[in-house]
Amino acid sequence: MIRGGVLVVLLGLLSVPxxxxxxxxxxxxxxxxxxxxxxxPWALILEHGTLVTATTxxxxxxxxxxxxxxxxxxxxxxxxxLSTTGALLQTVPPVAFLALAVPILGFGxxxxxxxxxxFAVLPIFHGTLAALDSLPPGIQNVAVGLGFSRWQRLxxxxxxxxxxxxxxxxxxxxxINIGTATIGATMGAGGLGRPIIAGISEFQFSYLLQGAxxxxxxxxxxxxxxxxxxxxxxxxxxxRV
Amino acid sequence: xxxxxxxxxxxxxGSVPAVQNLSFMLAEGEVSVLVGPSGCGKxxxxxxxxxxxxxxxxxxxxQGQPLRDFEPExxxxxxxxxxQGVGLFxxxxxxxxVAAVPRLLGWSPKRCSDRTKELLEVxxxxxxxxxxxxxxxxxxxEAQRVGIARALAADPPLLLMDEPFGAVDVLQRHKxxxxxxxxxxxxxxxxxxxxxxxxxxxLLADRLLVLRQGxxxxxxxxxxxxxxxxxxxxxxxxxxxxxxxxLIRFHASDFVEPLDEESRLTFDEGxxxxxxxxxxxxxxxxLAQGKETLLVKEGSRILGLIRKSSLEALAAExxxx
Numbered sequence: 001m002i003r004g005g006v007l008v009v010l011l012g013l014l015s016v017p018x019x020x021x022x023x024x025x026x027x028x029x030x031x032x033x034x035x036x037x038x039x040x041p042w043a044l045i046l047e048h049g050t051l052v053t054a055t056t057x058x059x060x061x062x063x064x065x066x067x068x069x070x071x072x073x074x075x076x077x078x079x080x081x082l083s084t085t086g087a088l089l090q091t092v093p094p095v096a097f098l099a100l101a102v103p104i105l106g107f108g109x110x111x112x113x114x115x116x117x118x119f120a121v122l123p124i125f126h127g128t129l130a131a132l133d134s135l136p137p138g139i140q141n142v143a144v145g146l147g148f149s150r151w152q153r154l155x156x157x158x159x160x161x162x163x164x165x166x167x168x169x170x171x172x173x174x175x176i177n178i179g180t181a182t183i184g185a186t187m188g189a190g191g192l193g194r195p196i197i198a199g200i201s202e203f204q205f206s207y208l209l210q211g212a213x214x215x216x217x218x219x220x221x222x223x224x225x226x227x228x229x230x231x232x233x234x235x236x237x238x239x240r241v
Numbered sequence: 242x243x244x245x246x247x248x249x250x251x252x253x254x255g256s257v258p259a260v261q262n263l264s265f266m267l268a269e270g271e272v273s274v275l276v277g278p279s280g281c282g283k284x285x286x287x288x289x290x291x292x293x294x295x296x297x298x299x300x301x302x303x304q305g306q307p308l309r310d311f312e313p314e315x316x317x318x319x320x321x322x323x324x325q326g327v328g329l330f331x332x333x334x335x336x337x338x339v340a341a342v343p344r345l346l347g348w349s350p351k352r353c354s355d356r357t358k359e360l361l362e363v364x365x366x367x368x369x370x371x372x373x374x375x376x377x378x379x380x381x382x383e384a385q386r387v388g389i390a391r392a393l394a395a396d397p398p399l400l401l402m403d404e405p406f407g408a409v410d411v412l413q414r415h416k417x418x419x420x421x422x423x424x425x426x427x428x429x430x431x432x433x434x435x436x437x438x439x440x441x442x443x444l445l446a447d448r449l450l451v452l453r454q455g456x457x458x459x460x461x462x463x464x465x466x467x468x469x470x471x472x473x474x475x476x477x478x479x480x481x482x483x484x485x486x487x488l489i490r491f492h493a494s495d496f497v498e499p500l501d502e503e504s505r506l507t508f509d510e511g512x513x514x515x516x517x518x519x520x521x522x523x524x525x526x527x528l529a530q531g532k533e534t535l536l537v538k539e540g541s542r543i544l545g546l547i548r549k550s551s552l553e554a555l556a557a558e559x560x561x562x
Contacts, residue, residue, distance in 0.1 A: 138324075138326060141293075141328070142322070145317060145324065145401075146341055146391075147315070147316075147318030147319075148314070157330060160332050161331070
């Protein structure tokens, strides 16, 4: 709880120009501390947060659906193919991925959106599939023997038991996403990437620090929020494994 | 019309035959126990009943109809199922586990919870304290009892049990066996049970089916198989201590003889046992104390005496043909 409170306060301080200025001055000295002028700090955070949330939500849907489908397919070949393709895609550097997406989808928020989704899907897909694969087979046999249909078994037994794995995949995905989203600025998207890119091209270290520092705090905050959210569910007895 | 009948059923795992030309019939309201050496096809047979496996040839009839006429899920919901190691769903409470099949069948929440409480009491668990516990909080014996309750929940006509007491220690096993016997006394379910524990099989079975390499070597009431084994295989299967095994199902109260006043006075208190003692233990006591007779008591009341000669007669085997 304390950790969460501290992070929220920190984010707050980074979003208001006055306090952001103080932090930058603290780190860089009065002379070099310049705030990125083209957009208000809180607007940048909001944009970034919205982008990450939206893309993660879509990735969660696609990732879990894909994992469930791969899991239900008896053929291990399909699963191996999906796994390998996914792993391969994850090795492609984000910039390259985006650069390839631009000729197809154009410049701006849309290609960045789908590129981010594509990146975010992979850890979720892997996490969910691994969790489903590691379910004790005894439990599934019992479910079949008692008379659960395939669908009922999935919804009532297998997915609830796989939630810890899904949560792990989700956490990884969000972390990666926050970082990758900053690169979106190179392709015309908004968010905390803008001051970072501007800082690089205009030799303004202060802009860079503003963007990077805020993105870092945002990532820590997201991590805390996720574990808090899940432990809340657990404590209120929805399930216990 | 028997509730379950196998007619010339074959099953092979690939090219390895597990069950060959198996034919038998279950009598309603009886406990039928499948026994046999490892790999004889016991588990396979059970899985053929609820269509976890399909016969390579032959037909299984359930309530007079061929199994393949039934929809698999509906079939399984109409059969109780309890397996070794219990398999309780870890993310559900005891109450949710027990009510698993009733919920699938669409029972109202009230009916489910009434039935759950009833069953927990039947298996000897206090509903109030156990309903909201999770499987991780239960001991092995408690978990196994919940497993039995779960199998009974939808009041199925047929119960399938695969080593239901396998995962607990000996003391718990005895208790659970008694639980099952007392349930049977009240409810008279048709049960098909697999166990590798011969003593358990002899104790629980109304009918014993000895399997060997996928075929029935002999079937019938345990006493009959023990008294006249049909083959050397069956004879040796029961082991060298089969004479003692014959005594398991009986209690001292079954063979008590009345005592006349004179004899009563000559007995010392130490040479007595309770009327519930099973006869194998009774024989053991007689051998330990070097006595030919023992006093049978119920609490502090003397019922009579029991003679070693009665036990010897019971344990005797028919001579080999």
